[in-house]
Amino acid sequence: MAAVTPQSEDHDKATTMPSETEVVGTPFVDTPCMRVRDVSVRYGGTAVLHNVSLDIAHHEAxxxxxxxxxxxxxxxxxLNRMNDTIDDARVSGEIRIDDDDIHGRDMDVVALRARVGMVFQKPNPFPRxxxxNVAYGPRIHGLAGNRAELDxxxxQCLDxxxxxxEVKDRLDASGxxxxxxxxxxxxIARTLAVxxxxxxxxxxxxALDPIATARIEDLIDALRERYAIVIVTHSxxxxxxxSQRTAYFHKGQLIEVDETDRLFTNPGHRLTEDYITGRLG
Amino acid sequence: MAWVLEDARSAVAASLRRRHARERRFRLLGLAAVLVGMLFLLLLFVTVLSQGIGAFRQTELMLPMDVTAAQVDPLGDGSRESLAAGNYDAVVREAIHRSLPGTAPRADRAALVALVSVEAGFRLRDRVIAAPELVGQRVELWVPSSDDVDLYVQGRVNRDTPLAARELEDRQFDWVDALAAEGRVVRVFNTALIKNGDSRNPELAGVRAAFRGSLYMLAVMLVLAFPVGVAAAVYLEEFAPRNRWTDLIEVNINNLAAVPSIVYGLLGLVVFINWLALPRSAPLVGGLVLALLTLPVIIISARAAIKAVPATLRDAALALGASRVQTVFGHVLPQALPGIITGTVIGIARALGETAPLLMIGMVAFIADIPRSPLDPSTALPVQVYQWAESPDPSFVARTAAAIMVLLAFLFAMNLLALMLRRKFEGHAG
Incomplete structure (x- = not known):
C-alpha cells in the first residue's frame, strides 16, 4: 500500500487550494497518480460539484x-472526461494525471480514456x-501488431x-x-486491455448478487498492485x-477524505459520522 | 381503526369488480378491432384476387394459316424486308373464315376479325420471318384471341348478358363454341401482362413499363434517400449541438413529413424539370421527388432507432477511448440498423405507392415502350393501376386488379427483404 501521509503545508500545490475549502482528513498524498484541484461541475444552471480537491495515489483503491x-x-x-458527453455539463478546475493536464491542449480525450479506464454500474459488454469485447480497445488503439499479440x-486480460x-472454450460466444x-x-478485462x-x-x-460481488471485490484488491482504482459505492x-482511503461527498462537496479504517472508526466530520452511522442519506 | 379497514376492504372489493369488468371490456374491444381490421384486409384481398386472377390467363385460338407468297412476300424475293412488309392480317382473316364453315368472308368480315387480337398478324409475321420456309405452307398457329372472346371463354359474359354490356353477338359466341369443340380454344398464361408495356388493346396491355419505372425510382430512392437520411439522422442525433437552430431543423423535418405529396410533385416540376431541365416523365425525376418525399420519414425513424440505442453502449465505447465516429459507426449504427432499415423500407414502400406527385412531373402518361434507362419516359405501377381503372372495359377492370396484385407483390417482396435484412443484422448484433 502506498504511503498516505498528510501533505506538508509548504507543498507547492497547497497554495492553489481555495481558502473556503475545509476538507477534513488527508486529501493529498506524495507523488499522486492523479491530482484534482478546485474542480466544480455545473449541469446547465445547477452546480452539482463544488471546488473539490483531492489526490489519487498509485496502487490504492x-x-x-x-x-x-x-x-x-x-x-x-x-476523471476521464466522460462529462464531455453531456451537452450542458461545464467542468472547471484542474485535473492532472502524472502532471499532464487532462483538459490541456495537448491532451486528447481518446488518449486520456486509454489511460483512465472506466467500469460502469450495469455490465455493458458490446453485443459481440x-x-x-476485449480486443476492441487494443484494435482501435493499434496496441497489437498481429493476431498472435492480440490473442x-x-x-492475459481475461486471465x-x-x-x-470459465470462457476459454467459447471466446466466440456473445459477451x-x-x-x-x-x-x-x-x-473490467476490456478496460485492462487498453x-x-x-x-x-x-x-x-x-447489479450483482453477493457471490459475484465478492469476486469483483477480490479482483479489485488484486488489481491494486498495478493500477490506481477509484470506486463509487453505496455500500x-x-x-x-x-479501499485504503475513503472520500465522503455531501451535496456536491467533499467533506472528508481519510484512510478507510480511520474514517469509519473515527470520522473527523459530523456529516461523515451521521452518514456512516445511518443517520443521514 | 377497525372500521376503516373494513371499509377499505369492501371498497377495494367493489372496485375490483368494476376494474375486472373494464379490463374484460377493453380486451374484447381490442380483439374486435383486430378482427375488423383482418376482415377488411381479407375483403381487399378477395376482391382484388377474384377480379384480377382472370387477367393472368389469356385465351388463344389455333388457326390454320395458309401462308401464300402472294400475301406475305410482296417483293417476291423471300428477303427479310419483303417478308416484313407482307399482309399477314389478310392471312389471319382467311384462316378464321376457313376454320368456321358457313361464314361469309365479306359479310361477316368485321365479326370474324373481332375474334382475334391484332397481335395475331404480328405473331404470324414473326414466325414467318424466323422460318421463311413456311411460305407456301399451311401453318397451325396459336394466336391470342380478342379480349371480348377472352371474357366469353372466362364466362364473364354470355348470351344472357345485355347486348349493351358486351361487344360480341350471339353468333360470334357460336363461332367460339365451334372452335372450342375442335379443341382450337385454350387459355394459357398471359405473358403479355408481364412482357408488354401499356396498350389500348387489353389483351396486349402489360405492366412491364410501369414495373421498370417503379424499379428505377426505387433505385434512385435507395441511392439518394437512404444514405442522406441516415447521415442526417446520425449527425442530428450524435454530433449536432442542441440549440435553437437544431430545434428549428427538427421542427421543419417533422413538418416536411406531413406535407401533402402533390406539393413535392410541384417542387419536382419547378426544380428538376424547369430549372435543371431534366427530362419530363423520367423515373430519375420521379425517384428524386419520391426521395425528397421519403427523406423526412427516413430521418425521423432513423433518429428514433439511434435514440433507442442504450446510452450504456455509447459510454462503454467512449470509455475505452473510441472516438465519436468510431463509437457511432462501430456500435451505435449496427445496433440501430434493424430499426433504420424497417423505417426506410416503410418509407420507400409508401413512396412507391404514390401517384399524386408523379402527376405533376408527367409520369402519368400512356407508355407503350419499356424504358431502357432512368431517363426514358416511363410510368409507375400505381399510375398504371390508376390509368387502367379509368377504363370501363371489363377486361381492363381485371387488368387493374392484376396490376394491383403486381404492385402489392412488389411491396411485399420489399418488406420481406427488409425483414430478412433485419433478422440478419439483429443476429449479427445479438
Whole structure:
C-alpha cells in the first residue's frame, strides 16, 4: 500500500487550494497518480460539484461514498472526461494525471480514456463475441501488431479477471450470453486491455448478487498492485473491504477524505459520522 | 381503526369488480378491432384476387394459316424486308373464315376479325420471318384471341348478358363454341401482362413499363434517400449541438413529413424539370421527388432507432477511448440498423405507392415502350393501376386488379427483404 501521509503545508500545490475549502482528513498524498484541484461541475444552471480537491495515489483503491446526488459519480466522470458527453455539463478546475493536464491542449480525450479506464454500474459488454469485447480497445488503439499479440492480450486480460478458465472454450460466444457477474468481469478485462493507469468504477457491484460481488471485490484488491482504482459505492461495507482511503461527498462537496479504517472508526466530520452511522442519506 | 379497514376492504372489493369488468371490456374491444381490421384486409384481398386472377390467363385460338407468297412476300424475293412488309392480317382473316364453315368472308368480315387480337398478324409475321420456309405452307398457329372472346371463354359474359354490356353477338359466341369443340380454344398464361408495356388493346396491355419505372425510382430512392437520411439522422442525433437552430431543423423535418405529396410533385416540376431541365416523365425525376418525399420519414425513424440505442453502449465505447465516429459507426449504427432499415423500407414502400406527385412531373402518361434507362419516359405501377381503372372495359377492370396484385407483390417482396435484412443484422448484433 502506498504511503498516505498528510501533505506538508509548504507543498507547492497547497497554495492553489481555495481558502473556503475545509476538507477534513488527508486529501493529498506524495507523488499522486492523479491530482484534482478546485474542480466544480455545473449541469446547465445547477452546480452539482463544488471546488473539490483531492489526490489519487498509485496502487490504492479510493472509495467514494455519499448519498445519491452527492456528486460522487459526477466527480468520477470528471476523471476521464466522460462529462464531455453531456451537452450542458461545464467542468472547471484542474485535473492532472502524472502532471499532464487532462483538459490541456495537448491532451486528447481518446488518449486520456486509454489511460483512465472506466467500469460502469450495469455490465455493458458490446453485443459481440467475448474475444471481440476485449480486443476492441487494443484494435482501435493499434496496441497489437498481429493476431498472435492480440490473442495474447485477450488471454492475459481475461486471465487477470479470472474469466479465462470459465470462457476459454467459447471466446466466440456473445459477451451478453454470460452471467451478470461474468459480464462485469468481462467489462473490467476490456478496460485492462487498453493498458490504463487508473480504473474508475461506478458502483460496479450494484447489479450483482453477493457471490459475484465478492469476486469483483477480490479482483479489485488484486488489481491494486498495478493500477490506481477509484470506486463509487453505496455500500459502506464494500468501501471498508476494498479501499485504503475513503472520500465522503455531501451535496456536491467533499467533506472528508481519510484512510478507510480511520474514517469509519473515527470520522473527523459530523456529516461523515451521521452518514456512516445511518443517520443521514 | 377497525372500521376503516373494513371499509377499505369492501371498497377495494367493489372496485375490483368494476376494474375486472373494464379490463374484460377493453380486451374484447381490442380483439374486435383486430378482427375488423383482418376482415377488411381479407375483403381487399378477395376482391382484388377474384377480379384480377382472370387477367393472368389469356385465351388463344389455333388457326390454320395458309401462308401464300402472294400475301406475305410482296417483293417476291423471300428477303427479310419483303417478308416484313407482307399482309399477314389478310392471312389471319382467311384462316378464321376457313376454320368456321358457313361464314361469309365479306359479310361477316368485321365479326370474324373481332375474334382475334391484332397481335395475331404480328405473331404470324414473326414466325414467318424466323422460318421463311413456311411460305407456301399451311401453318397451325396459336394466336391470342380478342379480349371480348377472352371474357366469353372466362364466362364473364354470355348470351344472357345485355347486348349493351358486351361487344360480341350471339353468333360470334357460336363461332367460339365451334372452335372450342375442335379443341382450337385454350387459355394459357398471359405473358403479355408481364412482357408488354401499356396498350389500348387489353389483351396486349402489360405492366412491364410501369414495373421498370417503379424499379428505377426505387433505385434512385435507395441511392439518394437512404444514405442522406441516415447521415442526417446520425449527425442530428450524435454530433449536432442542441440549440435553437437544431430545434428549428427538427421542427421543419417533422413538418416536411406531413406535407401533402402533390406539393413535392410541384417542387419536382419547378426544380428538376424547369430549372435543371431534366427530362419530363423520367423515373430519375420521379425517384428524386419520391426521395425528397421519403427523406423526412427516413430521418425521423432513423433518429428514433439511434435514440433507442442504450446510452450504456455509447459510454462503454467512449470509455475505452473510441472516438465519436468510431463509437457511432462501430456500435451505435449496427445496433440501430434493424430499426433504420424497417423505417426506410416503410418509407420507400409508401413512396412507391404514390401517384399524386408523379402527376405533376408527367409520369402519368400512356407508355407503350419499356424504358431502357432512368431517363426514358416511363410510368409507375400505381399510375398504371390508376390509368387502367379509368377504363370501363371489363377486361381492363381485371387488368387493374392484376396490376394491383403486381404492385402489392412488389411491396411485399420489399418488406420481406427488409425483414430478412433485419433478422440478419439483429443476429449479427445479438
Amino acid at each position: 479510493l472509495a467514494l461514498i455519499g448519498a445519491s446526488g452527492s456528486g460522487k459519480s459526477t466527480f468520477l466522470r470528471c 463475441s467475448i474475444y471481440d 495474447d492480450i485477450v488471454h 487477470r479477471v479470472g474469466l479465462l478458465a 451478453t450470453s454470460l452471467s451478470d457477474g461474468q459480464q462485469q468481469r468481462l467489462c 493498458g490504463p493507469e487508473v480504473i474508475l468504477m461506478d458502483e460496479p457491484c450494484s 459502506m461495507q464494500q468501501a471498508a473491504r476494498v
